[in-house]
Amino acid sequence: MHMADALISPAVGGTMMAASAGLIAYSAKKLKNEMDDSKVPLMGVMGAFIFAGQMINFTIPATGSSGHIGGGILLAILLGPWAAFLTIASVLVVQALFFADGGLLALGCNIFNLGFFPCLIIYPFVFKKIMGSSFTRGKLFFATTLSAILGLQLGAFCVVIETLASGISELPFGTFVLLMQPIHLAIGIVEGLASAAVVLFIHTMQPEIIEGTKVSTSALSFKKVLATLVVLAAITGGLFSWFASAFPDGLEWSMFKTAGVEELEKPKNPIYGILESIQEKTAFLPDYDFKAEPEAAPPAGEDPAAPEPEEASWPAVSPGTSLSGIIGGALTLIIAVLFGFAVRKRKVVES
Amino acid sequence: MDLLSYRQTPVHRFDPRAKLIATLIFLFCVVSFHKYQLSNLFPYFIFPVYLVSAGDIPAGYIMKKIIVVSPFALMVAVFNPIFDTAVVSHVGHLGVTGGWISFFSIMTRFALTVGTALALIACTGFYGICNALGRLGMPRVFVVQLLFLYRYLFVLVEEAARMLRARDLRSFENRGRGLRVYGPLMGTLLLRSIDRAQKIHRAMVCRGFDGTIRITGTHSFGMREYVFLALWTVMFICFRLWNVSVLAGDFFVRLFS
Amino acid sequence: MSHHIIKADEIHFTYPDGFHALRGISFLITHGESVAIVGANGAGKSTLLLHLNGLLLPTQGGLRVGDYPVTKETAHHIKRSVGMVFQNPDDQLFMPTVYDDVAFGPLNLGFPPEEINGRVQQTLETVGAAHLVNRPTHRLSGGEKRRVAIATVLSMTPDILILDEPTSDLDPGARRRLIELLGTFHHTKIIATHDLDMVLDLCERTIIINEGSILADGRSAEILRDEALLKKSSLEKPLRLQGCPVCGKKKKTRR
Secondary structure (H helix, E strand, O other): OOOOOOOOOOOHHHHHHHHHHHHHHHHHHHHHHHOOOOOHHHHHHHHHHHHHHHHOOOEEOOOOEEEOOOOOHHHHHHHHHHHHHHHHEEEEHHHHHHHOOOOOOOHHHHHHHHHHHHHHHHHHHHHHHHHHOOOOOOHHHHHHHHHHHHHHHHHHHHHHHHHEEEEEEEOOOHHHHHHHHHHHHHHHHHHHHHHHHHHHHHHOOOOHHHHHHHHHHHOOOOOHHHHHHHHHHHHHHHHHHHHHHHOOOOHHHHHHHHHOOOOOOOOOOOOHHHHHHHHHHHHHHOOHHHHHHHHHHHHOOOOOOOOOOHHHHHHHHHHHHHHHHHHHHHHHHHHHHHHHHHHHHHHHHHH | OOHHHHOOOHHHHOOOHHHHHHHHHHHHHHHEEEEEEOOHHHHHHHHHHHHHHHHOOOHHHHHHHHHHOOOHHHHHHHOHHHHOOOEEEEEOOOEEEHHHHHHHHHHHHHHHHHHHHHHHHHOOHHHHHHHHHHOOOOOOOHHHHHHHHHHHHHHHHHHHHHHHHHHHHHHOEEEOHHHHHHHHHHHHHHHHHHHHHHHHHHHHHHHOOOOOOOOOOOOOOOOOHHHHHHHHHHHHHHHHHHHHHHHHHHHHHOOOO | OHHHHHEEEEEEOOOOOOOEEEEEEEEEEEOOHHHEEHHHOOOOOHHHHHHHHOOOOOOOOEEOOOOOOOOOOOOOHHHHEEEOOOOHHHHHOOEEEEEHHHHHHHHOOOOHHHHHEEEEEEEHHHHHHHHHHHEEEHHHOOHHHHHHHHHHHHOOOOEEEEOOOOOOOHHHHHHHHHHHHHOOOOOOEEEEEOHHHHHHHHHOOOEEEEEOOOEEEHHHHHOOHHHHHHEEEEEOOOOOOOOOOOOOOOOOOOO
């Protein structure tokens, strides 16, 4: 469920980072107004609890596999939406830094997918709505399970959107959705049941912990959240298209895929010109890959809609550069490693 | 991991802000490449290699960690060769499809981004990163939250491990490991955690806690940091603009022809 | 120096769930005294300690620390003069590094930043933990944690030290070193504990609490010999006062 840096484009990573940073700032502000200071250690310990809780698992009958708790909705029930969002965000930061679970750039995506939906959408508009003002165990069970499932479904869907918008993965939308949603439905049910079991236990032992959060969330209005979402979407969209025009990366390529036409005009930067001139120079080399170029075209032409020019116009994939690329890549790698040894050696000599 | 960050090397002594910003620029540069650009990525390995070697961090340890977390990226990347079968390049007489190039591109990015993130934390420490985040304008509540989470992570994980051991020692053939036991087990851990939070709050109040936590910064952003940041930024941008791998390869090819 | 005294006058405390934890406790502890508070699990020791620096307020009766009655308004002064070391050092040490934790109190008290550094160093030297200053708190050993936990309180220069079970979970060596360290302090000390051998070493006075009220209050040397009294409050004679199981001889009380 955690997105990795390798799969997102800077446009998507950047926008989601901005969105999540904004949400963190907003939650922090909200929290400052309503918080008593005993929540400071409580949030920290609850974050650690989510970690520890994911170590404890239970066996799912008749399958042999095991499940554990999700976190978002449980935290929202215990801490209220704003504190829960910050707590989830902090958990994800630690996961990204220490366990390399989800990357640093993808952090924005992950905070949004796993924090925003359960804490700030599902909790106030699903969980609270179902619970109403009276607490019965049946309602509590139903609301917790359903919220966990819905939260995860929204998050998983967002993963699909973000991955596809980045254009790194080749998975078609339909396939990806069909892959992600059912898997996360299963995970959601398991997590939902687990969360419900914990919530019910707490409710038996110390009902005030669960019923106590009733008051703090009343300030959250649907309209406000909707308005915030619209503004966020607008900013996201704006940033997105700006990025997309600045970097001819993900979007253009998906366009090329559907249209079957290479749309990548030579970018305005002088770099590409330089790159091309380098490429031209390589063409003068009496090397076999130069001669290979005309031969290379026919097999690529299997797809009649993708004619030869495609190869020449994108330097990175032309045969002329691929040999140099391989040799050069190996070279730079070796240089990097040697550099590392040199640094270390020097230090040993010093000490 | 954490112990590594208490070593004393020049890299460790840099202001965490400089390292964090450099890493972010690095990440942006790396992921901004087109999915078919593979060779452009290789020069970037110099940054994690620098952090690892100058920071005196065991490289094998970082590599092991990268491999451990690779399955998700691998799972998504592995579809590229399947869906993208257009031949875009030839090595000798072997046709290389775009899918394979982007597959390797994804895996290379993955190694770069994850490796650098791990190297960063190993030579800065979590506390350093939090400090940097706070000084770069992250809300205080969130920075404090990160610090507290990190502090009690170890305590609660140990507690959970003890409870788990106690359950498993008395469970047989899946009896005792189901949801019926899980609820109370987790619930107990949760109640204990809440209790612990209350005790911590008491300990804080006893020492004059009034809602804000004052953190002393030990690093300063001096000349060294500016040079560090400028040098790496220029390097990253150069790597972004020119394909150093290809340049080096050309030079090599020309040398021997 | 009247501000180092603690005077409890018939204090009662009932928890919100209705548990009547303290049922009329009175004592007077004067400057420089070292007092042990002992009693069975659940006798009310911890509840009593929480009253001494204003974390809990008595539901009935009065408590004075130094010149102030303990109320919500005076809690700030009380916290400054009463340093409390909790039983579990993991609860006490919540900051990321030893330095930050020891500096936490002084910073909150508003000491000038340039003074903090020296204060932290000096306090850590006092407890023999100066070498740990940059270590993360979660990486310390049990004994180290205790020392640092005491330093976090000492750095605020309290007049009165309250320690809850300072020797629990320590290995014998660490326990011995801690007892020696505590012996060097000249603060008014109040120690809640089950470790009666430590009481013999450190405290001239002992208060036994049983089911929320004081069962006995007097010189440690006398109280800790009274087997009937100890048995009544789920305690046992300190090993040092018991006959030697091998040779049957009694050892001397003090080294």
